[in-house]
Amino acid sequence: MVELLKRLMLASGASGREDKIRQAIIKEVEPYADEITTDNVGNLIVRKKGEGKKIMFCAHMDEIGFFASYIDESGYIKVSGIGGINPVSCAFSEVVSENGVYGVIVPESSKEMPKLDNMYIDIGAKNKKQAEKSVKIGDYFVCVPKMRKLLGTKYVGRPFDDRVGCAILVEAIKQIKEAKNDLYFVFSTQEEVGGRGSKPVSYSIMPDIGIALDVTGTGDKPGASPMAVKLGGGCTIKIKDAGVICSPTLVNKMREIADENKIKYQNEVLLYGGTDASSIQVAGTGAYVSAISIPSAFIHSGVEMIDMADVKEAVKLTVLLANKL
Amino acid sequence: MENIKKTLVALCSQMSVSGYEYLAEKAIRELCADIFDEIKTDPMGSYVLIKRCKKENAPKLLIDGHLDTVGMMVTDIKKDGFLSVVNIGGLDTRVLPATEVTVYGKEEIYGLVTSTPPHLRKQGADSVPALKELYIDTGYSKEELEKIVKIGDPVGYRYKLTEMNGGYVTTSGLDDKACVCGIIEAMREIDVNDLKYDIYVTISAQEETGKNGSARASFGIDPDIAIITDVNFASGDGTPDYECIKCKDGCSVDISSLTDKDLTRNIIKLLNKKGIKHQIICEPSRTYTNNEGVLVSGQGTRTAVLSVPLKNMHTPCETVNLEDIKSLAQVICAIACEENL
Incomplete structure (x- = not known):
């Protein structure tokens, strides 16, 4: 699982530019799928055909990043943010472009709170002409992907959001031998810029049930906003976030299945932020939705932290739900 | 009518x-x-x-x-048995303190939104508390409450319908x-x-x-x-x-x-x-x-x-x-x- 996650994290893909990660996932799931398709907005849809309910699992492939927006005479690159960039957590980070050009993103002043407007990428170019040989306006950069083990089963790195969700689905696809329900594993695009990819794919699938897999916040680090979710406390079953009130009847059923099978889980009410569940809920005539989340500290930074023990619980729960819902 | x-x-x-x-x-x-x-x-x-x-x-x-x-949802069960909540919809939080509510856990229980007396309120008697400063008091201990209430359970105003003069009703x-x-x-x-x-x-x-x-x-x-x-x-x-x-x-x-x-x-x-x-x-x-x-x-x-x-x-x-x-x-x-x- 750790190796799978690492492989997926290394295949970068900012929102709208998910080609590499999509290829990486296809490579993983190809021997296990009944059907693999992509749609007009780049979503990857992996099917395991069955007779029962139409269930759509959804994890997003895209990650936050930057577009090169302007190259000045000295060869420094101004950027515009893709998704929920927090300038504080990305200042002084190593970045890499879609073409493998490395650089650093730095603020003009290290004395003030950084703002993205006052930050630039330095790729070591001596002037504009040299920079333009490596980077074009519109090329995307991401903070350099990395993953390191800490004490116990904790890991830091990026982008766990949401390659950990993708890895859970890939693992579930491998583990589910026979599908009792009609299963659609969707690896969605453009979640970080408004849950956009999951909207059209929900319309084309029109699932009975939609379950997103994504990261969620935690409340157990110093200064964290109050939240009753702990890193290492188990995966979560989502009840509400800023974008969705999950279907109570589905939530109850998920808890019942988790309890019966001794899955370690936490009840999640996330005050800020959302996930693809909100898009799935309001497609067509609507669907029953919830999410399984992986508690993650320091989301959208270069040191996102997760606990692999929570990931294991999420895989178990996903596999159970696929056949028991 | x-x-x-x-x-x-x-x-x-x-x-x-x-x-x-x-x-x-x-x-x-x-x-x-x-x-x-x-x-x-x-x-x-x-x-x-x-x-x-x-x-x-x-x-x-x-x-x-x-x-x-509109209503609320339980976000945590505090150590002294109080519930913290988040709003569902555009709740008028100005009038929440001391409001009677029902918590819909395993069973329905009576709750009361906390209200800091004006004498003790650091921010001044005229200021309106934000929802994150308010809790629901149920009278239960944390241990008892955890058997009835889960994080994510909904909370609503307590039902009471009153007929007023002139054909008005309020609830x-x-x-x-x-x-x-x-x-x-x-x-x-x-x-x-x-x-x-x-x-x-x-x-x-x-x-x-x-x-x-x-x-x-x-x-x-x-x-x-x-x-x-x-x-x-x-x-x-x-x-x-x-x-x-x-x-x-x-x-x-x-x-x-x-x-x-x-x-x-x-x-x-x-x-x-x-x-x-x-x-x-x-x-x-x-x-x-x-x-x-x-x-x-x-x-x-x-x-x-x-x-x-x-x-x-x-x-x-x-x-x-x-x-x-x-x-x-x-x-x-x-x-x-x-x-x-």
């Missing part, structure tokens, strides 16, 4: 905080079984009630009122159960032989949290015309007349960029012709009602908006006048019996 009162009690005594409308299913079915041909539920939690006119190729008229109300949830009541009463009164449409009533879910329920139901129905009913601000002390409608002046027909010009004009003409009491309010660029979602669902729908004046919106003591509910019912009857709107 007795029917209206009975229906209002049946609706308002049901907990239906946004997302939890399914809990009212039994009550809705009991209330509506004799009035409609068919009652369906959907994944968002909305109820679709169909009354057919039994004419061939009859156009579909959707009439919407939302069942959901929580009249936004928008006053209108749902008007719709149901219209459908009870109407003679099927006079109907010009197959009627699809949506008692919809999740209006207060993004107006999604009615839009999804409408997508499935694909109506020719949609009438959206909701409450609107009633004028009174401290509210500006030009943004409000008046209690006892009947329901209003809203004029907005988002409502269909001809449909709205035809409804006003019809009401004038029949001498049905109503008022007009302008809602220039937004209506803040389910009209916004229904308008653009599917391939788009012609919509009109009817409003009932309501005082004290999103508080435990929302207030309407029964006459205005009766007026809404009359207006709906007139619309449902008129061709070519």
Whole structure:
């Protein structure tokens, strides 16, 4: 699982530019799928055909990043943010472009709170002409992907959001031998810029049930906003976030299945932020939705932290739900 | 008026905080079984009630009122047995301290929103506490509470309906159960032989949290015309007349960029012709009602908006006048019996 996650994290893909990660996932799931398709907005849809309910699992492939927006005479690159960039957590980070050009993103002043407007990428170019040989306006950069083990089963790195969700689905696809329900594993695009990819794919699938897999916040680090979710406390079953009130009847059923099978889980009410569940809920005539989340500290930074023990619980729960819902 | 009162009690005594409308299913079915041909539920939690006119190729008229109300949700169980909560919908947090609530855990338990006495309030006696400064006191210890309440359980204002002088009633949830009541009463009164449409009533879910329920139901129905009913601000002390409608002046027909010009004009003409009491309010660029979602669902729908004046919106003591509910019912009857709107 750790190796799978690492492989997926290394295949970068900012929102709208998910080609590499999509290829990486296809490579993983190809021997296990009944059907693999992509749609007009780049979503990857992996099917395991069955007779029962139409269930759509959804994890997003895209990650936050930057577009090169302007190259000045000295060869420094101004950027515009893709998704929920927090300038504080990305200042002084190593970045890499879609073409493998490395650089650093730095603020003009290290004395003030950084703002993205006052930050630039330095790729070591001596002037504009040299920079333009490596980077074009519109090329995307991401903070350099990395993953390191800490004490116990904790890991830091990026982008766990949401390659950990993708890895859970890939693992579930491998583990589910026979599908009792009609299963659609969707690896969605453009979640970080408004849950956009999951909207059209929900319309084309029109699932009975939609379950997103994504990261969620935690409340157990110093200064964290109050939240009753702990890193290492188990995966979560989502009840509400800023974008969705999950279907109570589905939530109850998920808890019942988790309890019966001794899955370690936490009840999640996330005050800020959302996930693809909100898009799935309001497609067509609507669907029953919830999410399984992986508690993650320091989301959208270069040191996102997760606990692999929570990931294991999420895989178990996903596999159970696929056949028991 | 007795029917209206009975229906209002049946609706308002049901907990239906946004997302939890399914809990009212039994009550809705009991209330509506004799009035409609068919009652369906959907994944968002909305109820679709169909009354057919039994004419061939009859156009579909959707009439919407939302069942959901603002409320709260438990976010944590604190060590001393207090509950922290988050709002569901646009709760008026100014009036929350010392409010009576019901926590819907494994069983329903009584709760009281905490209130720091003004003497002790660091921020000053005049400042309004934010929801994150407030807790729900249940009298239970943490250990006892954890056996009854889970994180994510909903919380609603405690139900109490009071009849006031002059035909007013006050309780929580009249936004928008006053209108749902008007719709149901219209459908009870109407003679099927006079109907010009197959009627699809949506008692919809999740209006207060993004107006999604009615839009999804409408997508499935694909109506020719949609009438959206909701409450609107009633004028009174401290509210500006030009943004409000008046209690006892009947329901209003809203004029907005988002409502269909001809449909709205035809409804006003019809009401004038029949001498049905109503008022007009302008809602220039937004209506803040389910009209916004229904308008653009599917391939788009012609919509009109009817409003009932309501005082004290999103508080435990929302207030309407029964006459205005009766007026809404009359207006709906007139619309449902008129061709070519």
